[in-house]
Amino acid sequence: MNAAPIPFKNKLGKDQLFKISRFKEKIKKTRPHKHGGYHELIYLTQGEGYHWIETEKFKIEAPELYFLQSGQLHCWQFTSIPRGYVILFKEEFFNFINEASILNLMKNLTSVVNISMHGQQDLTFIFEDIIQEFNSGNEFSDQVINGYLRVLFSKLLQLSSTNATRATPNLLFDRFQKMITEKCPDLRNVNDFAQELQTTRQQLNSVCRRHSGKSASDHITGQLLLEAKRYILHTEKSMSEIAHLLNFNDTSYFIRFFKRHERVTPLQFRAQYFQ
Missing domain, CATH: 1.10.10.60 (Homeodomain-like)
Incomplete structure (x- = not known):
């Protein structure tokens, strides 16, 4: 009997709370997997194929954004070279008191978020700035990154249908x-x-x-x-x-x-x- 559970992939180091990288430019089909303990924000600027998230199969139509909650299952099936950015972060990256507004923005997103960016402002400059700050390690880099993440989550809420169903945090x-x-x-x-x-x-x-x-x-x-x-x-x-x-x-x-x-x-x- 093959009773192995669906695997977890952990792309953050043991003590790492945040990571940003450019999307791997490879045509590949990934096996279904979950990411435990952190969330994933993906901005695809190019690429074709399919993206499974739980029981939903999305046709990739870049440019678009995906937001995956911790523990969600997904897999990719690309038919052309993808390009874009991947942000991984744990909730502990934010200060639960001083940055509660960012956490609340994130919690107001639905369980599966896929947003087309056709006709919207190109967000490449934001992701490039975050990469620069992440690699620089300057004194105020975390604050700059947090500010950009607040902008990105606000944009996601603005473009998604969750505005009408926002809940008071508990x-x-x-x-x-x-x-x-x-x-x-x-x-x-x-x-x-x-x-x-x-x-x-x-x-x-x-x-x-x-x-x-x-x-x-x-x-x-x-x-x-x-x-x-x-x-x-x-x-x-x-x-x-x-x-x-x-x-x-x-x-x-x-x-x-x-x-x-x-x-x-x-x-x-x-x-x-x-x-």
Whole structure:
């Protein structure tokens, strides 16, 4: 049985909080993978092909921006030489008190952000300036980089549809969402998450309903379904292997769970994408 989980790639050093580089100019197909512990902002100025993010397949139409949250699955399939920039950063790069506004801008972005830059201002000069500051290591380089990131996140919000759905930040809700991506499916019970977060089940549910309109259990179920879809679409694993990886004791129960929420079986879901 091939029960290996989808791999994580870590492109930041052990103590590294921020990194910027030019996109590798190679025609390649990458294997599905996740980045743990940091976010990724990608600006493609040239390139053709496809970009899978979770269950969405985007046709690459540069120039465009992508913003990936920590833990999201993605892979590339280029058919022409790509050019652009990649920014990797951990939330710890920002001061949680003095730079809370930047973190709030980032949290207001939807889970998957792909924005066409056709007809918009070319952002190359911003990314080139960030590269220069990153490589210089001057005394105020971090402050300059943070200022540019605030501009970029503001631009993303301005161009995306998230303006109408901005939520007031809540530390408990944010910690719960982060913990779900990191510890599900190992944890899948509301009481277990509440205990880890040092709160009660009732308080966690109340916060979740207030900030998302969904219960804590709904969020956990959504993450389980997302994990299932990752394996269904991006691997050739059998349903029994996927059930095992998601800690379902019984394959038939996993299939029933999936069908109850998606209205199709896992195999039917896979067939919809690969007819």
